[in-house]
Amino acid sequence: MTSTTYPITDEVQEALRITKRGVDELLPENEWLNKLARSAATGKPLRIKLGLDPTAPDIHLGHTVVLNKMRQLQDLGHTIIFLIGDFTTLIGDPSGRNSTRPPLTAEQIKVNAHTYYRQASLILDPQHTEIRYNSEWCDELGARGMIQLAAKYTVARMMERDDFTKRYAANTPISIHEFMYPLLQGYDSVALKSDLEMGGTDQKFNVLMGRHLQAEYGQEAQCILTMPLLVGLDGVEKMSKSKNNYIGITEDANTMFSKLLSISDDLMWPYFTLLSFRSEDEIAKLKSEIDAGRNPKEAKVMLAKEIVARFHSAQAADAAEEDFNLRAKGGIPDDIPEVQLQGAPLGITYLVKQAGLAASNGEAGRLIDGRGVRIDSAVVTDRDLKLPAGTYVVQVGKRKFARVHLS
Numbered sequence: 001m002t003s004t005t006y007p008i009t010d011e012v013q014e015a016l017r018i019t020k021r022g023v024d025e026l027l028p029e030n031e032w033l034n035k036l037a038r039s040a041a042t043g044k045p046l047r048i049k050l051g052l053d054p055t056a057p058d059i060h061l062g063h064t065v066v067l068n069k070m071r072q073l074q075d076l077g078h079t080i081i082f083l084i085g086d087f088t089t090l091i092g093d094p095s096g097r098n099s100t101r102p103p104l105t106a107e108q109i110k111v112n113a114h115t116y117y118r119q120a121s122l123i124l125d126p127q128h129t130e131i132r133y134n135s136e137w138c139d140e141l142g143a144r145g146m147i148q149l150a151a152k153y154t155v156a157r158m159m160e161r162d163d164f165t166k167r168y169a170a171n172t173p174i175s176i177h178e179f180m181y182p183l184l185q186g187y188d189s190v191a192l193k194s195d196l197e198m199g200g201t202d203q204k205f206n207v208l209m210g211r212h213l214q215a216e217y218g219q220e221a222q223c224i225l226t227m228p229l230l231v232g233l234d235g236v237e238k239m240s241k242s243k244n245n246y247i248g249i250t251e252d253a254n255t256m257f258s259k260l261l262s263i264s265d266d267l268m269w270p271y272f273t274l275l276s277f278r279s280e281d282e283i284a285k286l287k288s289e290i291d292a293g294r295n296p297k298e299a300k301v302m303l304a305k306e307i308v309a310r311f312h313s314a315q316a317a318d319a320a321e322e323d324f325n326l327r328a329k330g331g332i333p334d335d336i337p338e339v340q341l342q343g344a345p346l347g348i349t350y351l352v353k354q355a356g357l358a359a360s361n362g363e364a365g366r367l368i369d370g371r372g373v374r375i376d377s378a379v380v381t382d383r384d385l386k387l388p389a390g391t392y393v394v395q396v397g398k399r400k401f402a403r404v405h406l407s
Contacts (some may be wrong), residue, residue: 006037032223044194051083054112060246062230062239087138137191186213256318260304336401345386355402
């Protein structure tokens with residue numbers, strides 16, 4: 001840090017307040033306050049880094065928690081660096097894992113990275129976002145550079161990392177190349193001269209590595225900001241596609257709205273804090289009204305419409321609310337897929353699958369056993385049912401419909 005002292009103005013205090021909203025940790029807070037003060041006094045934006053490994057092509061609301069915070073800081077005038085870890089993805093981040101993650105191919109990484117950035121641009125201002133790929137500097141390191149980098153950290157310090165400690169204690173293999181991942185992520189901060197690195201709570205070890213390596217390379221150390229992991233729709237596990245408790249930001253408006261309405265009243269408040277752009281005062285006022293007897297569904301609708309409007313439009317949010325209310329009353333939406341099928345009489349499981357309402361005949365059968373399939377509003381209980389020629393409205397669960405014309 002420089003020895004120059006810059007004034008802590010009301011503007012700087014407000015920037016700190018915005019920074020801290022919803023965060024898990026901001027370390028060290030006094031250093032970040034001084035960085036904000038220097039930026040305000042000199043007019044030089046701070047460099048804020050988020051590294052993402054494009055391991056899957058789609059972003060869900062859990063990913064947007066950090067992106068929302070970046071947008072808040074971007075709106076304060078700072079430089080946002082959207083770092084795509086195309087090199088480090090070839091290694092595979094072991095964070096929070098109990099086994100080595102298989103690396104992706106270069107082609108998979110390229111496709112996923114393109115989709116990641118396109119979807120992230122729904123939140124970030126693409127005109128003021130710096131896109132970088134860490135292969136720019138990691139490829140240039142070479143064998144000599146890798147060895148020199150590895151010399152800047154000890155095995156004992158590396159083994160302090162929780163997932164490595166647990167795997168070692170359990171005699172689960174740890175490959176040497178996995179030690180390179182946090183080192184290379186930290187080296188990204190050196191290459192980018194980052195002032196702040198952001199990540200989820202599971203990334204704390206890696207982002208602290210950036211501070212260590214910047215000091216090793218004679219740079220001013222970055223601050224770190226970690227955001228809580230968004231709990232999924234089940235109210236237990238973190239939001240994850242593999243847990244099927246997620247809301248994808250490219251899902252249709254009706255699905256997004258109804259999923260948000262399905263969260264519990266308690267879970268609604270962390271969602272407001274981490275996903276809503278409403279002020280903290282607005283959210284506190286709304287919570288006090290709910291505590292005083294206002295129907296919590298009204299607040300949930302407000303949240304759902306805000307999120308749907310962000311990724312679709314205000315009109316789509318209004319239409320999604322109407323559609324949800326219609327379905328809640330047992331009605332059938334006006335706009336449902338039309339499907340033409342042949343082969344009457346046709347088995348119900350095959351029909352449900354061919355209508356695109358189940359992934360397989362087996363899944364269709366399980367849905368029927370769980371009383372999750374309706375034909376013209378009547379629950380189907382016999383998975384051996386065969387339907388004669390005719391037109392049927394087929395419903396699976398609360399949200400999936402198809403009008404099937406069977407001949």
